């Protein structure tokens with residue numbers, strides 16, 4: 187027993203729990219294709235660096251992934267691949283929870299409740315909805331429209347305080363703050379207002395140099411890309427478009443390949459490339475070759491470990507099931523509080 191400031195005796199275990207309590211962090215990734223270096227640099231690397239400072243929960247958000255056309259026959263494979271690649275990149279399941287969203291049905295229950303607090307007008311303004319509606323003209327469904335409310339439910343179900351994401355998700359987290367505020371004002375204080383956290387690479391551009399790197403634009407390099415494929419893709423990547431010939435001086439400030447170097451190459455390589463590109467001592471092919479070599483070196487262990495986990499998925503499935511069990515407990519508690527505040531049961 188330990189004597190507290192108010193003079194009462196508390197079990198040591200209780201005091202330890204209070205003093206070691208970390209802030210809850212929540213984030214998610216869709217199983218909508220291969221995990222790419224935009225996800226890795228923009229989110230996953232940051233998640234890994236935060237593992238010890240927060241109480242971390244990461245979700246493979248399959249209910250979000252069904253809002254666009256997909257093949258049900260390969261959904262499970264994609265879920266395993268997404269989980270395996272994240273684990274292989276360093277998302278250590280011993281230091282966080284990793285689970286599949288649809289294994290905890292409370293996500294959709296809370297989303298329905300939050301729907302009745304969310305004005306349609308706000309959802310109509312969501313940039314990602316407008317972009318995706320344009321890309322999926324024949325399938326602009328209610329799920330796509332309601333996507334940010336489900337994302338809010340994901341975060342609030344675990345009372346997530348910190349949400350590390352890429353820039354494209356900032357608007358969604360702002361919305362989740364607004365919905366949390368509305369819930370608290372209408373029914374009573376329950377949810378923290380989630381804050382987004384950006385990495386040092388919040389918006390990685392695709393190999394086309396024009397659009398954000400994304401699965402749907404097919405302008406990406408995946409984390410499990412074969413080495414030859416990395417080189418093949420990089421060799422076609424758009425550079426400084428004003429540099430027409432090998433002898434023209436280039437401008438690294440407007441070159442997406444140079445930007446990618448910042449995440450894979452050393453400081454001295456960066457300095458040298460910057461200088462030699464401007465003076466045309468080095469051509470785009472040479473510059474891409476260095477990037478390709480460095481990228482292959484960094485991604486090789488991730489690819490190797492991912493394939494090992496994917497080819498023998500029992501451990502990944504185990505991790506996901508354990509994660510879902512832990513999340514289910516937290517989610518049930520939150521839903522009890524939600525229902526009680528709302529006079530539902």
Ligand code: TYM
Nearest residue numbers: 213214215216224225228229247337351352388389390399
């Ligand atoms: P998703 O699956 O599109 O992407 C996963 C994470 O990767 C980031 N990201 C990028 N960062 C930098 N540059 C890029 N080119 C790039 N592409 C993707 C995303 O910002 C994201 O952080 N809606 C989310 C998933 C989600 C979620 C949540 C996130 C569902 N519920 C709750 C946080 C909290 C999404 O589609 O991520």
